[in-house]
Each structure stands twice: as C-alpha cells, then as structure tokens.
Amino acid sequence: MNTSPDFQAVLDDIVHTLGPEAGREGQVARYIPALARVDATRFGIALRTCDGREAVAGDGDVPFSIQSISKLFSLTLAMRHMPEAALWARIGREPSGNPFNSLVQLESEQGKPRNPFINAGAIAVADRIVDLYGADARGTLRGFLSHLAGEPVDFDEEVAASEAASGHRNLALAHFMKSFGKLDHPVAEVLDLYFHQCALAMSCRQLARAASYLSRDGAHPDHADERVVTERQTRRINALMLTCGTYDAAGEFAFRIGLPCKSGVGGGIVAVVPDRLTLCVWSPALDATGNSHLGMKALEMFVARTGLSVF
Amino acid sequence: MNTSPDFQAVLDDIVHTLGPEAGREGQVARYIPALARVDATRFGIALRTCDGREAVAGDGDVPFSIQSISKLFSLTLAMRHMPEAALWARIGREPSGNPFNSLVQLESEQGKPRNPFINAGAIAVADRIVDLYGADARGTLRGFLSHLAGEPVDFDEEVAASEAASGHRNLALAHFMKSFGKLDHPVAEVLDLYFHQCALAMSCRQLARAASYLSRDGAHPDHADERVVTERQTRRINALMLTCGTYDAAGEFAFRIGLPCKSGVGGGIVAVVPDRLTLCVWSPALDATGNSHLGMKALEMFVARTGLSVF
Amino acid sequence: MNTSPDFQAVLDDIVHTLGPEAGREGQVARYIPALARVDATRFGIALRTCDGREAVAGDGDVPFSIQSISKLFSLTLAMRHMPEAALWARIGREPSGNPFNSLVQLESEQGKPRNPFINAGAIAVADRIVDLYGADARGTLRGFLSHLAGEPVDFDEEVAASEAASGHRNLALAHFMKSFGKLDHPVAEVLDLYFHQCALAMSCRQLARAASYLSRDGAHPDHADERVVTERQTRRINALMLTCGTYDAAGEFAFRIGLPCKSGVGGGIVAVVPDRLTLCVWSPALDATGNSHLGMKALEMFVARTGLSVF
Amino acid sequence: MNTSPDFQAVLDDIVHTLGPEAGREGQVARYIPALARVDATRFGIALRTCDGREAVAGDGDVPFSIQSISKLFSLTLAMRHMPEAALWARIGREPSGNPFNSLVQLESEQGKPRNPFINAGAIAVADRIVDLYGADARGTLRGFLSHLAGEPVDFDEEVAASEAASGHRNLALAHFMKSFGKLDHPVAEVLDLYFHQCALAMSCRQLARAASYLSRDGAHPDHADERVVTERQTRRINALMLTCGTYDAAGEFAFRIGLPCKSGVGGGIVAVVPDRLTLCVWSPALDATGNSHLGMKALEMFVARTGLSVF
Incomplete structure (x- = not known):
C-alpha cells in the first residue's frame, strides 16, 4: 500500500475494463429533460494526488451536472x-x-x-x-x-x-x-x-482537483499555505461523507469501498483517500439507490487494484 | 328519545352551566394574530331541527373563523x-x-x-x-x-x-x-x-343552518325539494365526519359523544343528529388535539340531556 | 325506515343474489391449516331484532371460527x-x-x-x-x-x-x-x-344473538331486566366498533355501510343497528384488508334494502 | 502521525485527566440489577498495537459485562x-x-x-x-x-x-x-x-487483545499466520463498526472520533486504528444514546493526542 501505484495505468485499465458496460445497467435520472438526455454510455474518471499529480481517463474532462456533489x-x-x-x-x-x-x-x-x-x-x-x-x-x-x-x-x-x-x-x-x-x-x-x-457543470478532473483539500488536511489544492478548512474540519467532512454521502447506501459504500464518497444524481461520485488522493468517477446511469451504478463498480475496482481504503 | 325536548331550554342550560368555564382550560389558536386575539371567554351554541326550528344561546350569533369546518x-x-x-x-x-x-x-x-x-x-x-x-x-x-x-x-x-x-x-x-x-x-x-x-366568518346559527342538509337526507335547509346532495351521499359525509372529522380525536368523539362532528381551530364544532337536527357550538380555547375544549364538553352535555346519539 | 321490513325475505334475497359469488373473490385465511381448509363457498347470514325475532339464511347455522369478533x-x-x-x-x-x-x-x-x-x-x-x-x-x-x-x-x-x-x-x-x-x-x-x-366456534345465528345486547341498550338478549353493560357503555362499544372494528378499513365500512361492525379473519362480520337489530354474516374469503369480501357486500345490500344505517 | 507515540504515557494521561470525572455525568444501565450495581466511578483503558505491544491504565484489567461488544x-x-x-x-x-x-x-x-x-x-x-x-x-x-x-x-x-x-x-x-x-x-x-x-465478562486488556485482528488485516492477535478473517472481511467489519457500531450515534462517533468503534451498555467501547492498534475503554455511565459518556471523551482525547484517525 505504501509504494505509489501507476495511477494513470489503473484508471486506463478501469475505463478499458468497465467502459463497455456503460449504460447497460441502471437508469439515467429522468426528472428533468436536461439530465434525461445525457448519453448513458459516458464514462470518465480522474484523480489528483495530494502532491498534485493528476490522472484522467475516458470522459474525465467532459463536464456534467454535479448535482448533490455540490x-x-x-x-x-x-x-x-x-x-x-x-x-x-x-x-x-x-x-x-x-x-x-x-x-x-x-x-x-x-x-x-x-x-x-x-x-x-x-x-x-x-x-x-x-x-x-x-x-x-x-x-x-x-x-x-x-x-x-x-x-x-x-x-x-x-x-x-x-x-x-x-x-x-x-x-x-x-x-x-x-x-x-x-x-x-x-x-x-x-x-x-x-x-x-x-446545476454546476464540472468535469471529473475539475472535481478531483476541487475536492483535493480533503486529502490534504484541508490545504488548498495548489497552495499548501492556504487552508480551505482546518485539519479537524477536514476529518469531519470526510467522516460525514462516509456515513452520509451516498443517500441510503452509505453502509453499502463503506462496506464495499471503504472510502468517504459523495455522489450526485448526475452520475458523478467524488471519493477521498486521506493523505493520498481524491478521485472522481462519472457514469450517468444510476442504480436503485440513486448512485451511479458503474461509478460504484469503478471505485470498487480502484480499491481492489490499489489497496487504498481507510479501513 | 322520541318526544322532542325543549331544545332552547337545553341550550340555555348548557350556556348557563358551562359558560363560566369558558377560557379556563385550553388555549386559543395562536399561529396567526387574528385568531390569537379572539376573546377566549366567548361561548355560543345554536341548533336547527330538520323541520326548521332553531334555538340559539350565548354567543350563538357572533361570527367566528370557521377554519376546518369549511x-x-x-x-x-x-x-x-x-x-x-x-x-x-x-x-x-x-x-x-x-x-x-x-x-x-x-x-x-x-x-x-x-x-x-x-x-x-x-x-x-x-x-x-x-x-x-x-x-x-x-x-x-x-x-x-x-x-x-x-x-x-x-x-x-x-x-x-x-x-x-x-x-x-x-x-x-x-x-x-x-x-x-x-x-x-x-x-x-x-x-x-x-x-x-x-377564513370564512360565520356564527353558530349560520353554521347549524348551513349544515342542516346533513340531518335532512341531503335536502336544502329551507327547500325540501332542493337536494344539496343525495341521501346516500349525506350518509357518507356523516360517516366521514364521525371517523375523520375531529383531527386525531375522532375515536374519542365517537366514544364520548357518538355524533358525526366537524371541528375547526377557530373553536367551532358542527354536529349532526341524522333525521333530527344539526348543532353548532363555539368556544375558542382548544385542547391538545386542536378541538374546542368546552365545545366538546357542551356536546357531551347535549347528548346526555337529550339522549340523542347515533349509537 | 320505520315500518319493519320482512327480514327473512331480505336475508333470503341476499343469499340468493350473492351466494353464487361465494369464494370467487378474495382468499380464505391461510396462516393456520384449520382455517385454510374451510370451504370458501360457505355463505351464511342471520339477524335478531331487539324484540327477539330471528331470521337465518344460507349457512347461518354452521359454526365457524369467530377470531377477532371475540x-x-x-x-x-x-x-x-x-x-x-x-x-x-x-x-x-x-x-x-x-x-x-x-x-x-x-x-x-x-x-x-x-x-x-x-x-x-x-x-x-x-x-x-x-x-x-x-x-x-x-x-x-x-x-x-x-x-x-x-x-x-x-x-x-x-x-x-x-x-x-x-x-x-x-x-x-x-x-x-x-x-x-x-x-x-x-x-x-x-x-x-x-x-x-x-378459536371459539359459533354460527351466525349464535353471534347475532350473543351481540343482541348492543341493539338493546345493553340489556341481555333474552332478559330485558338483566343488563350486560349499561346503556352508555353500549353506545361506547358501538362507537368503537364503528371507528375501529374492521382493521384498517373502518373508514370504508362507515362510508359504505354506516353501521358499527366487528369482523374476524374467519370471515364473519357482526353488525349492529342500535335499537333495531344485530346481524351476522359469514363468508370465509377475505379481501386485502382482512375483512370478508362477500360479507361486506352482503352488509351493503342489507343497508340498501332496509334503509337501516346510523347516519 | 508516523512516529509511534508513547502509548502508555497517553493512556496514563487520559486516566489522570478524565478519571476524576468518572460517574459524574450519564447513568449506569439499570435494566438488570447486575449492571445497575456496577461502580460508576470505574474507568479503564487498554490498547494493543498490531505488533503486539500493550498498554493498560486505570481499571483496564477489571472485567466488565461486554454486552453489545459481543x-x-x-x-x-x-x-x-x-x-x-x-x-x-x-x-x-x-x-x-x-x-x-x-x-x-x-x-x-x-x-x-x-x-x-x-x-x-x-x-x-x-x-x-x-x-x-x-x-x-x-x-x-x-x-x-x-x-x-x-x-x-x-x-x-x-x-x-x-x-x-x-x-x-x-x-x-x-x-x-x-x-x-x-x-x-x-x-x-x-x-x-x-x-x-x-453476559461475557472481559477486561479492557482482553478486549483490546481479542479485537486485535481488526488492526492486523485479519491475522490472529498472536499468530500472524493464523487468519481470523480475510483482509477484505476485516475491512468490511471495520466499515460496519464505523457506520453502525454505536447505536444511534454512529454519525457523531465518526464526526468526533473518526475510528471504527463498537460499544456496549456495560460501558465498554472497542476502537480500531487499522494497521496500528486496537483500543478498549470502559466507564459504566452511559449518555442518552446508550454509549459510555466518558469512554467517548477518552477516545476523543486519544485521537487528539495521537493524531490517529482513519480520515
């Protein structure tokens, strides 16, 4: 767990392996037209390490509606x-x-x-x-x-x-x-x-970057001397994400993924590995709990490949 | 139960007996100023028999906010x-x-x-x-x-x-x-x-009169040939009043009074004795269930004095 | 409503009209074998007036499991x-x-x-x-x-x-x-x-008789001088039946039938017309609310034919 | 966070600082006599690192009823x-x-x-x-x-x-x-x-030891080659503890302490720092959520002193 994996390779592999499944299971949110017409086969992923390296794969630079991630x-x-x-x-x-x-x-x-x-x-x-x-x-x-x-x-x-x-x-x-x-x-x-x-529109890369303070004890993504929130507040936000961040499936996310996550009905999920990285995955088709079906599978695969988990 | 009581005497007696208690227990509705400033010692009662006789006592001709009676x-x-x-x-x-x-x-x-x-x-x-x-x-x-x-x-x-x-x-x-x-x-x-x-403002007398079709198999208070609703609909409305007409205290009203009633947070209660009369009582102070405290006691007394009850 | 109908004719007609439907809709209670094997085509009805006359039709003398009527x-x-x-x-x-x-x-x-x-x-x-x-x-x-x-x-x-x-x-x-x-x-x-x-086993006739005090101001079915409960208690029991006697369908019974009723998952329903009669109907197939499907129809027909209702 | 603190000193300090408060707030469980008569001023704490070092302070060797920790x-x-x-x-x-x-x-x-x-x-x-x-x-x-x-x-x-x-x-x-x-x-x-x-009776030391596999990727406390559960199962158990381990206060524990915990109404709480240590604290007086009042404060202090948290 301590040597840094080749994150770009991990993300590429996830997109290569799961990408073909995009849109096969689950349903795009349909309560407003602008969400209902999103292409269900979109699949993007991006991460940013706490020392500023980024990796992006698939549609990781395509903006989507962040919804509850906001x-x-x-x-x-x-x-x-x-x-x-x-x-x-x-x-x-x-x-x-x-x-x-x-x-x-x-x-x-x-x-x-x-x-x-x-x-x-x-x-x-x-x-x-x-x-x-x-x-x-x-x-x-x-x-x-x-x-x-x-x-x-x-x-x-x-x-x-x-x-x-x-x-x-x-x-x-x-x-x-x-x-x-x-x-x-x-x-x-x-x-x-x-x-x-x-209704904010952001890409996986933008979200991984924006959430980066959560893996940096509260420090701004780019400026270690600018504190977004305190270290203690950062822990608290991560804790809230883990216990409450994924609608009625927080227990399931903790059990299967073991990372603080926040999801939205636009199909995005932001995840945090404290002191290591932030990650964002996007696939618009949702499961019955309102979370991205493929997004959750991608996070499971990421954890399996990297061994990164808070537990 | 079959000889008609002297209803005016009954109402006078109720006002005489219970009137002094008006405002002593319960609380006037306070969620809007116009209701909060109503005099809690008001107490009125009126009835109208299905053959058109009326009796009124106390503040039975003073208009009040009918609220849920509507x-x-x-x-x-x-x-x-x-x-x-x-x-x-x-x-x-x-x-x-x-x-x-x-x-x-x-x-x-x-x-x-x-x-x-x-x-x-x-x-x-x-x-x-x-x-x-x-x-x-x-x-x-x-x-x-x-x-x-x-x-x-x-x-x-x-x-x-x-x-x-x-x-x-x-x-x-x-x-x-x-x-x-x-x-x-x-x-x-x-x-x-x-x-x-x-926000309709009506007196006990007006309400007893307006509800009179409920004791007349649906016929208009004054015109037997004008049907407000059918006989069957009249029964159904009375049934709904008895099971659902007094917020969360319908069981208690049925148990203690045994008449179809509809109450409002203005302190009014309309009651029906099918084929006999309609009755309206008003006292603004409410009990914990949102029903007029003294109004309920007045109805109990009326039933005890007259023996009128559907059961 | 004031001349006494020929009750035997009414019951015969109900059995004649509805009997062929017995068992076609609804389901016999299945949670214990002894109830599950009851013949779903059974259909009985009986009444007893407050002055002691009885009428019985169909399987009105066949004992069944009274269940919640108890x-x-x-x-x-x-x-x-x-x-x-x-x-x-x-x-x-x-x-x-x-x-x-x-x-x-x-x-x-x-x-x-x-x-x-x-x-x-x-x-x-x-x-x-x-x-x-x-x-x-x-x-x-x-x-x-x-x-x-x-x-x-x-x-x-x-x-x-x-x-x-x-x-x-x-x-x-x-x-x-x-x-x-x-x-x-x-x-x-x-x-x-x-x-x-x-698990008491009783017939419609026995139940109509046993409940007779509820139509007699509390007096024993056969002995006017023996009080089962007081007049006031009788009213209260009738009120409880009307508001709570038929599981989660009390509002529906009041609306459609308008009589105090108590049902059981054995398929029996006892109904009371205060000061007039008690009635018991039995048909084992239950609707989704746990009440006898045909029993409820029979009571509706009885009320339609006789005009008897508390409202 | 990476150099190992002097854990014995941390535990001694916690007992020294909080011990005097023991029994002042909260209430010992009273639903059975054997729990009700436990001395509310008891206060113990113990930990075991994943490499087998132990530290114990206060009543950390006194057995108590583990209750839901079981x-x-x-x-x-x-x-x-x-x-x-x-x-x-x-x-x-x-x-x-x-x-x-x-x-x-x-x-x-x-x-x-x-x-x-x-x-x-x-x-x-x-x-x-x-x-x-x-x-x-x-x-x-x-x-x-x-x-x-x-x-x-x-x-x-x-x-x-x-x-x-x-x-x-x-x-x-x-x-x-x-x-x-x-x-x-x-x-x-x-x-x-x-x-x-x-009704199992165990001390803080025994519980810290018994739960040690949860900080050792599932390996037995004393035998690295004996696996109690798999690494994946270990993560899952820790995740369940964090989201569900402390009755209706799991969110509060995650927010304030940030460690997987399991509590019991005997006043014990077991906590896990994955890959580092397990900890057990005991103080019988419970807060309104059924968790040990002082136990929770002790865990907060432990986290504050050591910086150990999963987030």
Whole structure:
C-alpha cells in the first residue's frame, strides 16, 4: 500500500475494463429533460494526488451536472465562514436510514435535517450561505468552486431552470423547515441558490482537483499555505461523507469501498483517500439507490487494484 | 328519545352551566394574530331541527373563523358537482391515526391524502374545486355557503392574508402532493382558495343552518325539494365526519359523544343528529388535539340531556 | 325506515343474489391449516331484532371460527367487571390508521395499544381478564358467550393449538407490551386466553344473538331486566366498533355501510343497528384488508334494502 | 502521525485527566440489577498495537459485562464459518437511523434487520451460529473469544439469567423475525446464546487483545499466520463498526472520533486504528444514546493526542 501505484495505468485499465458496460445497467435520472438526455454510455474518471499529480481517463474532462456533489462544497463554504456550533445547531450529523428526500424524520425532529447531505440538510446549508452572502450567495459559491478547481466553473442555467420548474419536493422540504422556523430566509431565495449549486457543470478532473483539500488536511489544492478548512474540519467532512454521502447506501459504500464518497444524481461520485488522493468517477446511469451504478463498480475496482481504503 | 325536548331550554342550560368555564382550560389558536386575539371567554351554541326550528344561546350569533369546518362544505360542493369515483381516486376515506398535518402517511401513500378532512385532503378537494370553477372558485364556495345559510356570508380577508403569510406547512403539503402529480392546478391558486375557505366568518346559527342538509337526507335547509346532495351521499359525509372529522380525536368523539362532528381551530364544532337536527357550538380555547375544549364538553352535555346519539 | 321490513325475505334475497359469488373473490385465511381448509363457498347470514325475532339464511347455522369478533365480547366482559377508568388507562380509543398487527404505533405510544380491537389491544384486554379471573379466565369467557348465545358454545381446540404454534407475531406484541410494563400477567397465560377466544366456534345465528345486547341498550338478549353493560357503555362499544372494528378499513365500512361492525379473519362480520337489530354474516374469503369480501357486500345490500344505517 | 507515540504515557494521561470525572455525568444501565450495581466511578483503558505491544491504565484489567461488544465477535465467527452471501441475505448493512431496539424498520423490511449490530441483527447472527454449532454454540463462542484473548474468558451467569428474565424486548424482536420466517431455530435457543454472549465478562486488556485482528488485516492477535478473517472481511467489519457500531450515534462517533468503534451498555467501547492498534475503554455511565459518556471523551482525547484517525 505504501509504494505509489501507476495511477494513470489503473484508471486506463478501469475505463478499458468497465467502459463497455456503460449504460447497460441502471437508469439515467429522468426528472428533468436536461439530465434525461445525457448519453448513458459516458464514462470518465480522474484523480489528483495530494502532491498534485493528476490522472484522467475516458470522459474525465467532459463536464456534467454535479448535482448533490455540490453539497460537499456548500457545507465546506459554510464551515469555513461561520461558527461550527451555529451551523450544527441547525443540522444533524447522523445517517438518515431513509430515502434521501424523506420528510418523515424531518417531521419527527422538528424541522432539523439529519445531516447536511440529504436534500433538507443541504437546503438548510443554503439558507446559511444566503445568510452569509445575501444576493452574492450564488456568485460566492461559484467563485469558491472556481478557486478550488483552479479554473472558472459555471452554472448550467437550463438545468437550474428545470430544477426550479420541477422542484416541488424541494419546495415542500423548504416550506416544511420554514414552518418549524428552521430557515431564516425566503424559500424562493434559498432554493434559487440550491437549484443553482446542483446545476454546476464540472468535469471529473475539475472535481478531483476541487475536492483535493480533503486529502490534504484541508490545504488548498495548489497552495499548501492556504487552508480551505482546518485539519479537524477536514476529518469531519470526510467522516460525514462516509456515513452520509451516498443517500441510503452509505453502509453499502463503506462496506464495499471503504472510502468517504459523495455522489450526485448526475452520475458523478467524488471519493477521498486521506493523505493520498481524491478521485472522481462519472457514469450517468444510476442504480436503485440513486448512485451511479458503474461509478460504484469503478471505485470498487480502484480499491481492489490499489489497496487504498481507510479501513 | 322520541318526544322532542325543549331544545332552547337545553341550550340555555348548557350556556348557563358551562359558560363560566369558558377560557379556563385550553388555549386559543395562536399561529396567526387574528385568531390569537379572539376573546377566549366567548361561548355560543345554536341548533336547527330538520323541520326548521332553531334555538340559539350565548354567543350563538357572533361570527367566528370557521377554519376546518369549511372542509365539510368544500367536500359537499365537490361531491355535488363531480363524479364521486373521480373524487375518491384522489382522496382516501380512512382515519389518519396521526396528527392532522402529518406528512408521513402522505409520503407512504404517494401523495394521496388519507381523507378529505385532514389538511392535505382538503387541499386536494380545493384543487378539484379550482378544476370545476377556475377563477370563480372562491366566489362559488362563498355563494354556496350563503345559499345554505340563507344569508350572505363572507371571507375575513385579514384572516385569509394571515393564513397565507404563515402557511408554510400547507405550502409544504401542497408542493409535496404536486411532486406526486396529485394536484392539477398551481399551488398558489389552490391555496388561495384553501386559505379563503378557512377564513370564512360565520356564527353558530349560520353554521347549524348551513349544515342542516346533513340531518335532512341531503335536502336544502329551507327547500325540501332542493337536494344539496343525495341521501346516500349525506350518509357518507356523516360517516366521514364521525371517523375523520375531529383531527386525531375522532375515536374519542365517537366514544364520548357518538355524533358525526366537524371541528375547526377557530373553536367551532358542527354536529349532526341524522333525521333530527344539526348543532353548532363555539368556544375558542382548544385542547391538545386542536378541538374546542368546552365545545366538546357542551356536546357531551347535549347528548346526555337529550339522549340523542347515533349509537 | 320505520315500518319493519320482512327480514327473512331480505336475508333470503341476499343469499340468493350473492351466494353464487361465494369464494370467487378474495382468499380464505391461510396462516393456520384449520382455517385454510374451510370451504370458501360457505355463505351464511342471520339477524335478531331487539324484540327477539330471528331470521337465518344460507349457512347461518354452521359454526365457524369467530377470531377477532371475540374481541367484542372480551371487551364487554372487561367493561362489565372492572372500573372503566382502569381499563382505558391501558388501552386507547383511536383508530389505528395502520395494518392491524403493526408494532409501530405500539412503540411510539410506549406499549399502549391504540384501541381494544387491534391485536395488541385485545391482548391487553385478555391480560385484564386474566387479572379478574385467573385460571378461570377461559372458562369464564366461554360461559359468558354461552350465556349470551343462550346455548353452549365452545373452543375449537385444534384452532387454538394452531394459533399458539404459529403465533409468533402475537408473541412479539405481547412481549413488546410486557417490556413496557403494560401486561401484568405472564405472556404465556395471557396468550393462552387470547388464542382460545379467537378459536371459539359459533354460527351466525349464535353471534347475532350473543351481540343482541348492543341493539338493546345493553340489556341481555333474552332478559330485558338483566343488563350486560349499561346503556352508555353500549353506545361506547358501538362507537368503537364503528371507528375501529374492521382493521384498517373502518373508514370504508362507515362510508359504505354506516353501521358499527366487528369482523374476524374467519370471515364473519357482526353488525349492529342500535335499537333495531344485530346481524351476522359469514363468508370465509377475505379481501386485502382482512375483512370478508362477500360479507361486506352482503352488509351493503342489507343497508340498501332496509334503509337501516346510523347516519 | 508516523512516529509511534508513547502509548502508555497517553493512556496514563487520559486516566489522570478524565478519571476524576468518572460517574459524574450519564447513568449506569439499570435494566438488570447486575449492571445497575456496577461502580460508576470505574474507568479503564487498554490498547494493543498490531505488533503486539500493550498498554493498560486505570481499571483496564477489571472485567466488565461486554454486552453489545459481543456482536463484533459473533459476527466475525459467522463470517469466518459460513458463506458471506448466505449471511448477508439475512441481515442488512445500513445504519439504522433509529434507536437500537426499534421494531419499525424490522416491520417495513419484512423481518430483515438493518445491520448486524442492532439487537435484531445480532439475534439473526446468533440464529446463524446456532445453525452452525447447535448445542455447542455457546461453548464455541466462548472458546473463540478465549482463543482471541489468549486466556480463558467466561459468561457471567447471573447477568445472563437477568438478561433472560427481563428480555421481553428481545423476545419481541425474535418472535417478530420468526413470524417473518427469518429465524430458523427456536426463539428460546437463539436467545439463550444471545443472552450469554452479552453476559461475557472481559477486561479492557482482553478486549483490546481479542479485537486485535481488526488492526492486523485479519491475522490472529498472536499468530500472524493464523487468519481470523480475510483482509477484505476485516475491512468490511471495520466499515460496519464505523457506520453502525454505536447505536444511534454512529454519525457523531465518526464526526468526533473518526475510528471504527463498537460499544456496549456495560460501558465498554472497542476502537480500531487499522494497521496500528486496537483500543478498549470502559466507564459504566452511559449518555442518552446508550454509549459510555466518558469512554467517548477518552477516545476523543486519544485521537487528539495521537493524531490517529482513519480520515
């Protein structure tokens, strides 16, 4: 485990081996047209080591809709700029044990979402970011991602508009939290940020780079002296990813892959090997839990080949 | 039970006996200012026999916010003007067994409310009425109530505006049903009707009169030849009132009172003695189940004095 | 509604009309062999007016396993012999809103069953009867039923033994209540009574007769001067039947039939028309809610023909 | 993080710093007398590195009731001796998101427990061990623990008898699973094993030693050539501990401590630093989640001092 594998060869091998399966199992998210028409045979992978080397294979440079992966970065932004105690007063830290949109636990816990990676929790985080930045919230988040990725990233406005038009469940979640006094800002304003963050378009390479601080004890991907979050916060984010990052399959991911992961219904999954590297895989067809079917297989193969796992 | 009691004397006695307790137990609804400032010591009662005699006591001619009692009339309007099968395809007929605003069962039943008297069910009924009458929905409902009451009744616009301003939970319910494809019309339009129907201001006498068709096999309060709903529909509405009409206390009402009842958080309760009379009592202070504390005691006393009960 | 119909003709007509459908829809209970082998084409009906006239048609004199109908009589026995307040401290009075064996609400309500007609509630009632009669509990209950039916009735020991052998869900319920301190007597002793009461074998005629006090303000079927329960208790039992007597279909029964009913998975249903008559129908094939499919249709037809309904 | 700290000094410091707090917060488990009378001021800690060095401080050599920590070893025994696919067909791998004894999810998932560390899951594992060893199940488990600990360990028969006498909730769980056909062996036999495994008495040192294979890629604590489980299975067990090992506080443990942990209501917690060491801490007073209050603080301090964490 201690000699560095030839990561480019590992990624090439994964794309070579699994690529032909892309789109054969699972289903592309269909709730908005812009996602439904994504080519299900796309398959990309990229990694960045904590000392800055990168490897990319397949469609690893093709931008896709990051969707719930954005929750990782919005949480980081909130942890970076507000007192953690105030943040965690609004949002729990336990796995949900229920489908990712469930209102049940939100009701039994008086509007406090179980964790920042379920939709309700991410909406609560968005409310905190609106609180910090007001009308600049969207721009600040985009700027933060661009700063981490080392190049400009942007919203796909068509996706954002579609999310808003079909977002009745998220409207329900937001109004429900509002009814418990757990959102400070108007639902429309909070959801505008939330729908936009989900609509960020980034490639595997950009995401591996942007998440790199999670494998670098919180240091900026390119500047060891610029701290994105503290070492302790980094550990905490990784822990949250492992216990809550993949909808209702966190136990399965931990069991089969053993790495902190955050997935999105766009088919992307970001994974972290602390002190070693960050990895991002993309394949749009999802399994029944809402996670990329082939993405999960690719991560399993990566762990099997490299022996990298937190356990 | 067969000789007609002196109803005026019974009502006078109830007001005389229980009136001094008004406001001592329970709490006036506080979620909007217009309800919170209602005088908790108000206590009114009125009845109308199926042959048109009326008795009124206490504050029985003072208008109050009918709130959920309106669900009785909106359901009647929908049953009257659309095929029942189409109506019941959208809404269930079982008691909820859960607090009246619960989203839990709505989720497990894919957006189909358990019955037309929980909020979600009444919103689904409102969607049907918008479907029938479009922009005239509000006016049609007000006209229907005026026609039943025999005199004009109107919305309290301050209450309607307050309901809308604080209605996040109902917004959550509506968007949630919308996300399941169970509302056809825009949430804003449906809730505008819903918030207005809850804001109708009527007195006990007006409500006893308006509900009179429920004790007359469906015949209009004043015109035996005008059928509001059929005899069979009348029985069905009474059955729904008995099993679902008083939030999470339907079993308790059936057990202690034994009459079909529909209550509202404004403190009113309408009760029906089929083939005999309708009764309305009003006392604003609510018990923990959201029903008028003194209203329930008044109904118990009425049943004890008159022996009238369906069982 | 006030002239007495020719009840024998009504029952004959129901059997003539519906009899050919017997066993075509629904499924006989299969969880124990003794129930599974019952002939699904059996169809019986019987009634007894409050002044003692009887009418019987089809298999109305064939004994069957009364199953949950026994809960009606065990509740009556407990109400008759212990202070009601003590009884209702252990058992709620609200419809369950959930499948009849659900442990969910039992957990959220700390081991207090929602009502005496769900399994957990009937087990809690059985615990009270063991408390009253100890080793004579079984004999007392059988004696009570025989006294009401006017002739000896007995347990089907094969059914009782099968219930015990396959009763893991009821064992789970009982131990669960025991863990909350809500059963005073040993689980084995309480369930011995419960499994036996479910295994009572009675005919429609016997059940119509035994339940007759419910249409007679509590007076014994044959002796107006012997009160089984008080008039007020009678109303309460009828109310509980209407809101909770038919598993998760109480709303549907109230809506379509409008009479207090208690059903059992043996295919029997007892119905009450207060001040008029009691009725029992039997057809073993059950619908998805666990109620007799044809029994429910027979009751609908009876109400349509006679106009008898509480609403 | 890479030079080995002086572990004895770290443990001594933890005992010195936190020892005075022992018993001040939280409550000793009270559901059986043998646990209720444990001295709440006890505080022990021990570790064993993967190369066999040990450090012990405070009451680290005092045996206590390992309770749910036994679930770790019974799962290991089952994984070692039966095909994993057959095991996981019976038991899930997701965090429960609910209190550890909840019947709710067991009901909604047809008797399949969410994971092997909730009570229902451990009972399902016990059923598998009874299946493998029949009448020798108890002896085999004790022998396995003794073999891992390097010295004989034994059941506290008083505790086992008390567990059995007060075990109504576990009886409910077992009968409930049995009703779904998810236990093959008699409830009494399965629970006899389960109550005994919970009643094993071991010290922190013995537990740190017995769990040592979890930090050694599955190799026996003392014999590198004897594999307890495979390297892959070891990772999986560690992953399950991290996501499911501490009742309803797994997210909190991951967030604050970041190590795979398994706790018991006896006040013990076993933690694993893969490739480094295993650690066991004991303090009988529990917090609201059922985990040792001081034990959790001790683990936090250990992580803070040593920098050891999987993230």
